[in-house]
Amino acid sequence: MVMHELGLLTAVVEAILQAADTASASKVNEVSLKVGTLSGAVPEALYGAWPIATDRTICEDAQLRLNVIPATVYCSKCRQNVTIDEFFALLCPVCATPTGQLATGREFEIEWVEWDCPDTVGAPAAGTDTGSMLATTNTSKLD
Numbered sequence: 001m002v003m004h005e006l007g008l009l010t011a012v013v014e015a016i017l018q019a020a021d022t023a024s025a026s027k028v029n030e031v032s033l034k035v036g037t038l039s040g041a042v043p044e045a046l047y048g049a050w051p052i053a054t055d056r057t058i059c060e061d062a063q064l065r066l067n068v069i070p071a072t073v074y075c076s077k078c079r080q081n082v083t084i085d086e087f088f089a090l091l092c093p094v095c096a097t098p099t100g101q102l103a104t105g106r107e108f109e110i111e112w113v114e115w116d117c118p119d120t121v122g123a124p125a126a127g128t129d130t131g132s133m134l135a136t137t138n139t140s141k142l143d
């Protein structure tokens with residue numbers, strides 16, 4: 001049912017996790033994807049597969065937003081990009097000239113991602129009682 005979309009989203013989540021790791025992000029809040037109407041991905045199925053693709057990752061509570069891009073072709077006779085219906089052939093809807101020049105509609109890409117980045121990572125504040133840690137980790141240079 002949503003296997004195709006799940007595969008696409010798994011790749012998206014992997015890319016986000018890699019970038020989030022580099023940025024030391026702790027939690028992803030929102031993800032926006034560009035989805036062309038001819039990309040082969042169905043928005044409803046993407047929404048359905050999102051919780052599965054993000055399960056047990058820092059993306060699991062992130063909200064998915066889809067920016068659906070209509071399919072357009074470039075017509076050399078009209079000299080402009082014109083929107084076509086996704087189910088129609090590659091014809092200019094204005095003058096009916098056949099065109100193979102799909103301008104937009106095949107997009108499937110990450111538009112933007114919003115995440116939380118902690119200001120300080122790791123280091124315990126000075127004065128923190130690290131007695132039991134010192135005993136086991138042997139960081140005896142700490143004052």
Ligand SMILES: [Zn+2]
Nearest residue numbers: 075078092095
């Ligand atoms: Zn035309």
